[in-house]
Amino acid sequence: MNNERIAFDAIVVGAGLAGSAAAMVMARGGLKVALIERGQKPGGKNYFGGAIYTHAIADLVPDYMDRRPPFERPVTEAGFWFLGKDGLTRMTVQGGELNAQPADAFITLRANFDLWWAEQAQAAGAFLIPKTAVVDFIREDNGQAGAVIGVITDRPQGEVYAPVVIICEGVNNILTQKLGLINRDLEPAQMALAFKKVISLPMETINARFGLADDAHGLAVSVLGDVSLGLPGMGFVYTNKASVSIGLGVMLDTLAEYRLRPYDILQRYLDHPAIAPLIKGGQLLEYGGHLIPEGGYRAMPKLCTDGAMVAGDAAAMVNALHWEGTNMAIIAGKLAGETALEAHSRGDFTAKVMSRYEDRLSEGFILKDLRQYRGFSRFLETHPQFMDVYPNFVNGALGQFFTAYGKPKKELFKGMLGSLTNQRGLAKAAGDMVAMARSVMGW
Amino acid sequence: MTTRRFWVFLEQELGHVHPVSWELLGVARVLASQVAEEAAAAGDEVVVEGVLLGHQVRAIAEMAIGYGADRVYLMDDPVLEHYRNCPFYMGIEAIATKYEPEVFLIGATTLGRDLAGAIATSLGTGLTADCTKLEMGDVKGASQKLLLATRPAFGGNIMATIVCRRHRPQMSSVRPRVFPAPAYDPEARGEIVEESLDVTEEGARACILEFIHAKEDTVDIEYSDVIVSGGRGLGGPDGFALIKELADAMGGVVGSSRPCVDAGWISYAHQVGQSGKTVRPKVYVAAGISGALQHKVGMQNSDFIIAINNDPNAPIFEVADVGIIGDLYEVIPAMIKEIKARKEAQA
Amino acid sequence: MFHALVAIKQVPDTTNIRIDPVTGNLVREGVPAIMNPYDAHALAAAVEWKRKLNGRVTVVSMGPNSFITTIREAIELGADRGILVSDRKFAGADTLATSYVLAEVIRAIHEQDPLDLIFFGKQAIDGDTAQVGPGVAVRLDMPIVTYAVAIRAVDLDDATVVVERKTERWTEVVETPLPALLTCEKDIAEIPFAPLPDLIRSLRYEPEVWTMDGPITFDTEMIGVRGSPTIVYQMGTPPLPEPGEKISAREEGIEAALAFTFKKAQEAGVLQTMIGGAQ
């Protein structure tokens, strides 16, 4: 057996969106990079809605379209659906910004995308080590507190050395905790559990049911209302080429409190009279769940220490309202990679240099957005009416508006408003709007 | 005039015949009848023949005639007392080279599979494994009917029909219980032709030092009249206690779908389906089994199928004679009670 | 020095195969390719004995270039040398043609560096045929032990191996001269979790690729479609049988459901069987 130390210039833990981005940047900068992934392949077990934003991809791979990314469809129609008890109001937008070429966002499946994304890192020279989980760190002086100088994997003879480690382990931030960057599990109130099904349908059926001209058009919507039994949560629907990704996210504490089983809520949503016809006759391709760290700014760990940095979900970089996490992960990975390059050029891997990573994050949109939206997850919890009263109101109101009753319209409108004010006083409703705006704008 | 020979390997160990041998004699007869007309027109003879190797097994050759063989080639030699690959395949190679059969069927048992691949290679011909349907049919460009051998492919989701155009014999292996055994006819007449083996004990190149008989429960579900199978719907290993109770009440054995075996709830010997056993009991009960194709191919030939499932759309209902929509944990206890009551009433 | 060879095949993970509900076609997209599980266990056994006897393990696989990942996986699990036999002309091979190519390759390796044991899987899970191993043994005129569940002893001086093989009825302990070919059940050895250095070596490993252009020659009559006596004549989804009758225990009550069941059983003539009595 061979007793040589396995050594690299840098180690990235996790070949997800953040990890491969970090590895790509460092490999391009001439570093020997080990990209360690516990799955069989990058992306194999990774889940999201979802759509991925091209601005982040282009930032790292400007010619990405020539490298045949495994996109399903561009997002050409986006917006909200409001589910009532038995109705549905759609508020979506198409055209305008959404007609950009290439699109601002593409719908994709992570198993395919992450693999491709990691291939871009490999093409840049990063060395992917799959089927291997990092379980701990090697610290200087064999201590518990010294600088990070490598990682320990779950394999026999599994130590790997490098002066800098970038942790992109995703939402289960075990390693981030091990390093003491955050000293507790994320609380259930800061996490959403998202679960979804991918249901296969012929392309033509999808185009017809969702009103899409062809497979160069795709729909991405957030679904509010009677999705999650009126609990804080949000559904989503994405059209792939020949399948539909449909699911929802619910705050973890709510699930626990009401003792709900994720599968049951999802099934109820899929059986909804307005949703069921959309996926009728389709065949289930996959079902899975994944946590989303929705705690936002307040739930973030310390972002670096001697010899290590954290990026992506592991650092709670998610904007829950806009379903933005992928782009934050990619850009944060890139910035961490750049910081590692800087550390190498200076030959200094202490926290002082690593903290340049935080500066870089503050300069861009990530920390700005996260600070601005810091109140959002709490907002949903304190305003459950957004999950039932309003969507129902919208559905009821529009339904009445477009029905001829043979009554004076004035009476009708009064009745409509009445149905809302019965449940939620007018003043309160106005207050809700302000609170919503506040949480989004970060006031 | 030529003789078109439909061959069946008669599998036996220590004088015990594997019933698949009779099942194959049954299909061989059906296949032979499918070419009867064509043969008569050409003035050819069609025969069903058995091939038997072993030591002191003449009685089996006689039985084979009762199950429909017109002729049995018997190779009786001490070297053949226990099955071993080399002497068996070499012996059969010699007889087959001499008589040139048109079709050759072998049971897809552990013994049969060990042998079939070796024979096919030594004769340089094609072999289709694990066929679930056999038929002599017209194939474009062929002057005679060919064997159309249908078998599951791609995880059982697709049935592929395989033909072997130019090479002879056209070989197939067939799992036990895919075809029914024909009735035994004590009056049947046939011929036993003795052949001699040209392999010495050294040439056998394998020496069996010991036989170890398993102590664990070796259920033999293949030939049981009643099978009660449980699936993932049992929810856990404990569910098999209830299944066992029903099986006991019915005087049957316990079967299972694959996920339960994979999860370690029950041993592989109980698995019914494509990668388990093929069964055709008189009564088959499927409880908490959805009815995936790979399960159905293993049990759909049962005489009477009862499915218990709480999902009215479960595909198992497509093959069931009676489908009970309901919770197995409510239905089965009631069923056990009912059976016991009826039994008592009879006694 | 002990030299073992393992024949490995890459197969789609059939537990993941799906059928397109509309076209009835196979959805191969996204179905992961894995090393045939029986082959993986066979390889583990070969590596175990290589460690005991201080020897080497060569793996051989015939298939398209994508099989390289499976050869790398074999290196990860402890194989020393990997050969991919790959040529367009091999495509469409049935088991007879496959056994020809593998036998020629194994013969050539044996001449370079004599083999003691040749390991095959019991069967490949994509076709479940279990024919290639016996076929290769016949072509190499080598003794074969199928369904091997344990290797008791390998005696290189006496050139014998003692193997346990499991049949439907019992387990046989068989002694056979070397070189011999084994086809293995999963019990033959546990698949180890490879040490990191082995994984890294495998990721960098470039298998030898043997083609029609060399290093050995193949008879074009014996390979690919031409060398395959069997052809797929038709493909189809199995026909649906006539569905029976359903009754809902929930709506009609368990009593009614059972009464109905027993009535049907009586009509089918299996009532006696059902209540455990003789016919």
Ligand SMILES: Cc1cc2nc3c(=O)[nH]c(=O)nc-3n(C[C@H](O)[C@H](O)[C@H](O)COP(=O)(O)OP(=O)(O)OC[C@H]3O[C@@H](n4cnc5c(N)ncnc54)[C@H](O)[C@@H]3O)c2cc1C
């Ligand atoms: C249902 C759902 C819908 C979403 N929708 C969207 C959307 O539409 N748009 C959007 O932008 N974002 C969306 N997100 C969020 C987005 O998916 C995440 O923010 C993003 O994937 C985070 O990337 P990451 O690289 O930090 O983590 P991940 O992508 O989770 O990657 C972590 C990787 O690390 C590996 N790993 C973990 N631990 C170890 C270890 N110890 N050793 C080795 N490897 C390890 C994992 O296997 C994994 O490959 C959604 C999330 C969910 C769950």
Ligand SMILES: Cc1cc2nc3c(=O)[nH]c(=O)nc-3n(C[C@H](O)[C@H](O)[C@H](O)COP(=O)(O)OP(=O)(O)OC[C@H]3O[C@@H](n4cnc5c(N)ncnc54)[C@H](O)[C@@H]3O)c2cc1C
């Ligand atoms: C190559 C290959 C070979 C295979 N070979 C086999 C094989 O040999 N044998 C085999 O069985 N499978 C085999 N399979 C697997 C097969 O595809 C299915 O996955 C399997 O048969 C499903 O088992 P199941 O019906 O027990 O489980 P499920 O499909 O999960 O079905 C469980 C059923 O139980 C019902 N249920 C749940 N709770 C209750 C309750 N309380 N009361 C009543 N009903 C309830 C549910 O409605 C459901 O229909 C094979 C697959 C492949 C790819």
Ligand SMILES: Nc1ncnc2c1ncn2[C@@H]1O[C@H](COP(=O)(O)O)[C@@H](O)[C@H]1O
């Ligand atoms: N293309 C191949 N390359 C290498 N080995 C193979 C190949 N096909 C079959 N084998 C070996 O033969 C065994 C039996 O395969 P099969 O006869 O196809 O069920 C497998 O377990 C492998 O060990």
